Amino acid sequence: MRFLRALAIFFRRILRGGDRPPADQATDPPLDGCTLCARFLNSEKKYNKVQGRANYKAFEPSYDDEEKAIVLSMYRLDGMTEPAIVEMGRTVLGPKGGRLHGRAELPAGEIEKLPSDVVAAKKFRARFDKTPVRHVTVSPWDDGKEIRKLHSMDLAKVATLRLLD
Amino acid sequence: MMPAVPARLLTDGLLSPPVISRGLSGESEALREQSRQIRLHLWQSISVRDTVDLALADLEKARRDASSANWDGEGARAIDPAAYAAAKRFILTLPSTALAPSVSVDRDGEVDLAWDFDRDQVFSISISGTRRLAYAGILGQERHSGSAQFIDEIPASVSNLLSAYFARRR
Numbered sequence: 001m002r003f004l005r006a007l008a009i010f011f012r013r014i015l016r017g018g019d020r021p022p023a024d025q026a027t028d029p030p031l032d033g034c035t036l037c038a039r040f041l042n043s044e045k046k047y048n049k050v051q052g053r054a055n056y057k058a059f060e061p062s063y064d065d066e067e068k069a070i071v072l073s074m075y076r077l078d079g080m081t082e083p084a085i086v087e088m089g090r091t092v093l094g095p096k097g098g099r100l101h102g103r104a105e106l107p108a109g110e111i112e113k114l115p116s117d118v119v120a121a122k123k124f125r126a127r128f129d130k131t132p133v134r135h136v137t138v139s140p141w142d143d144g145k146e147i148r149k150l151h152s153m154d155l156a157k158v159a160t161l162r163l164l165d
Numbered sequence: 166m167m168p169a170v171p172a173r174l175l176t177d178g179l180l181s182p183p184v185i186s187r188g189l190s191g192e193s194e195a196l197r198e199q200s201r202q203i204r205l206h207l208w209q210s211i212s213v214r215d216t217v218d219l220a221l222a223d224l225e226k227a228r229r230d231a232s233s234a235n236w237d238g239e240g241a242r243a244i245d246p247a248a249y250a251a252a253k254r255f256i257l258t259l260p261s262t263a264l265a266p267s268v269s270v271d272r273d274g275e276v277d278l279a280w281d282f283d284r285d286q287v288f289s290i291s292i293s294g295t296r297r298l299a300y301a302g303i304l305g306q307e308r309h310s311g312s313a314q315f316i317d318e319i320p321a322s323v324s325n326l327l328s329a330y331f332a333r334r335r
Contacts, residue, residue, distance in 0.1 A: 045269045062272040097238025146310040149301035
């Protein structure tokens with residue numbers, strides 16, 4: 001699935017005029033605690049519009065064939081304009097991913113901090129990948145489903161919701 | 166066919182989850198009939214009917230939305246028919262005063278029931294095709310998680326937590 005996404009982004013770049021990477025990708029700094037990372041939302045089940053917040057469904061991890069593990073895919077947003085973020089979100093969701101409603105975003109530091117405040121140990125690492133462009137792998141999710149669910153709630157609790165107008 | 170349900174008032178004012186009688190005697194039969202009448206009475210009350218109807222309608226929509234693989238565009242599995250059946254049964258056995266859950270399908274094909282009131286009050290149960298319940302929730306400073314098996318009744322560990330989450334809403 002990640003390969004297909006990378007392929008889609010590659011062809012999109014070609015169509016835009018050459019395979020020169022966008023300026024922001026060429027100069028991507030490493031992830032730091034302030035780097036904003038996002039989950040793109042394609043369902044109203046993943047947020048509460050009235051309360052203006054994302055919920056745990058926005059941070060539901062899934063099995064990744066390449067990683068051979070359950071991971072959470074996010075995308076870094078640093079240095080991007082709002083239209084570029086929206087374009088990336090639509091590309092990430094792809095033609096079968098439904099309508100882009102918006103995104104839930106978190107600084108990378110918040111991801112890596114959780115759930116240290118509740119179990120006195122750091123859990124997650126946010127790893128920046130070059131492929132697909134701006135992809136961030138959040139792992140490990142090696143607990144049982146009930147604990148994974150709880151950690152998704154932890155992430156949702158500190159996330160910021162940004163909906164499209 | 167609705168299960169026979171004797172209503173029992175708990176100390177927090179909530180009704181107990183259904184208890185299924187398996188007795189064969191005449192007295193058991195009479196009790197079962199009484200329970201059925203009570204359940205029928207409750208069923209006819211608008212609030213109980215609305216809760217179950219809303220949840221079942223949400224379940225049907227979730228099933229339609231996740232009827233084929235990759236329904237989310239990110240490689241999700243289609244809804245597991247056995248999980249769907251178990252979730253339907255679970256909804257029908259919710260405590261009589263339960264609030265309606267929001268129903269969705271997890272990316273692994275299990276069915277998720279959620280009571281997401283706010284950032285500090287959220288409870289969710291994933292129901293698998295083998296009727297395993299994986300639940301988690303945040304209630305203020307408290308955090309809960311665990312697993313249980315759903316046979317005919319909602320396990321006490323889950324119904325007690327549901328009572329605690331609902332009590333905060335009343």
